[in-house]
Amino acid sequence: MKFHVLTLFPEMVMLGLAPSIIGRAAQRDRISINAVNIRDYSLDRHKKVDDYPYGGGAGMLMQAQPVYDAHKAVTKGRRIRTIYVTPQGMPFSQKIAQELAQEEELIFLCGHYEGIDERVLEEVVTDYLSIGDYVLTGGELPAMVIMDAVARLIPGVLGNDMSAEEESFYNDLLEYPQYSRPEVWHGKRVPQVLLSGNHRKVSQWRLEQSILRTEERRPDLAEIYRRKQRLTAQLAKNKRNNIHMIESIARGCGEILYEELESGGGNLLVYDRLCKICMILAEDVDSGERLVGLIPDETVKIWVVQPFMSEVLWKMRFQKLHAYIQVLYPQKVALPVRHKDIHLLSKEDLEAINLNAFAEMLSAEISNADCQKDLPDSADGYDWEHKRNAGLVQWEEILADAANGLVYGAFQEGIPVGMIVTDRNGRLGLPIVAERFAAWEIAKSLIAGSANHILEKGRIPYAHVDTRNQKAVELFEELGFYKATAVVMEYGNLG
Numbered sequence: 001m002k003f004h005v006l007t008l009f010p011e012m013v014m015l016g017l018a019p020s021i022i023g024r025a026a027q028r029d030r031i032s033i034n035a036v037n038i039r040d041y042s043l044d045r046h047k048k049v050d051d052y053p054y055g056g057g058a059g060m061l062m063q064a065q066p067v068y069d070a071h072k073a074v075t076k077g078r079r080i081r082t083i084y085v086t087p088q089g090m091p092f093s094q095k096i097a098q099e100l101a102q103e104e105e106l107i108f109l110c111g112h113y114e115g116i117d118e119r120v121l122e123e124v125v126t127d128y129l130s131i132g133d134y135v136l137t138g139g140e141l142p143a144m145v146i147m148d149a150v151a152r153l154i155p156g157v158l159g160n161d162m163s164a165e166e167e168s169f170y171n172d173l174l175e176y177p178q179y180s181r182p183e184v185w186h187g188k189r190v191p192q193v194l195l196s197g198n199h200r201k202v203s204q205w206r207l208e209q210s211i212l213r214t215e216e217r218r219p220d221l222a223e224i225y226r227r228k229q230r231l232t233a234q235l236a237k238n239k240r241n242n243i244h245m246i247e248s249i250a251r252g253c254g255e256i257l258y259e260e261l262e263s264g265g266g267n268l269l270v271y272d273r274l275c276k277i278c279m280i281l282a283e284d285v286d287s288g289e290r291l292v293g294l295i296p297d298e299t300v301k302i303w304v305v306q307p308f309m310s311e312v313l314w315k316m317r318f319q320k321l322h323a324y325i326q327v328l329y330p331q332k333v334a335l336p337v338r339h340k341d342i343h344l345l346s347k348e349d350l351e352a353i354n355l356n357a358f359a360e361m362l363s364a365e366i367s368n369a370d371c372q373k374d375l376p377d378s379a380d381g382y383d384w385e386h387k388r389n390a391g392l393v394q395w396e397e398i399l400a401d402a403a404n405g406l407v408y409g410a411f412q413e414g415i416p417v418g419m420i421v422t423d424r425n426g427r428l429g430l431p432i433v434a435e436r437f438a439a440w441e442i443a444k445s446l447i448a449g450s451a452n453h454i455l456e457k458g459r460i461p462y463a464h465v466d467t468r469n470q471k472a473v474e475l476f477e478e479l480g481f482y483k484a485t486a487v488v489m490e491y492g493n494l495g
């Protein structure tokens, strides 16, 4: 991620960030910070950048020209999201931080004096963000606050990629209390459950503590949490078919854009802003059309489970992409992992694996028709050889998923022989396994390993399997997953 900061005080930004984790990440090239001095673009003899406001009033305004030229020098004609930090902006939040972390480059514009000439803002700014209802003397501190919150979500910036996953504001709840050594301090004991080694109990305790703390300190957030709980309880009456919505809401990814649920039916529109997926449940065709009219423009995919919704989308000229069978494991008991050498892969692990060699091996095995009988195809009926030849094996995507979600790898004598990715939406992917190494067992162990990780977080493992891929359905069923009765239809939004 490249951060550009347009400012009158570039050294404030650079020195402010240098000693922190963010500064170290910049040294390790995970991010770069480019502070641009707006004054360098002044055409005035004395490098003046401000003037009096028309119509009178206190103070000075930053002029349009130097800001515009500084911006142009950075973008060089490219479209880059440009954030003007101002008390008049939208309140900055963890959700916005997650959204911004998906960008490759960001520009921050920092105002001073009484603000900036409106005309240049109209031309360059894409987002107005505020860090709170108070007024600071300039935009540098707010820009640094936002950069810090965004940068720590970027893979490899925090030492431990998992720690950004569960913390304050994940799931609308505040973080639970934490303890470190010694076990007793000032006569106070570390809660016994944390010493038990039982991950599920620990997760449960942490959730309870998060709820208590949120109720005490942020009743407004607790109310949002309770509302979502009520909603997921309604959806859980048809858990198998609604699991994608339940999980999306429960994991804190799904925003509820419209809700009118009664027992037995109703209307619901859930939007996963990160994955840009809309999930719709409608009462009838008319309500369905109304809900489709509410989907955000940026939506890339739409998931529906009601056959009439499929017709609505088709009529409204959305393109059908996939039909999935949902499989879920609603039990609380951990699944057996028979293949011993299976573990969670960090981004560094993945970088250390020669992914191209791995792909070669997989495609060689998968393309061999004789080997296919035991081999679980991937969810979208991936033809690995074809995709590799066409340059479509998206290792970058797998790497990004690895950092955003979970990737488990299976190894045999140190050689990678299989992999499974859980995507950011919480869906288990399908295992990719090299046939020559007891594919079926390894595939099962890969599913079990990542499903157990999801179970430990108190969530329900689920997957979407292409309707044509009966082998994979069997694989999940052998492990104790249930099949939903409705098919999930995936539609693309071509705008």
Ligand code: ADE
Binding pocket: 085, 086, 087, 129, 130, 131, 132, 133, 134, 135, 136, 137, 138, 139, 142
């Ligand atoms: N500039 C001055 N005050 C600010 C605030 N509260 N948030 C964002 N930018 C600002």
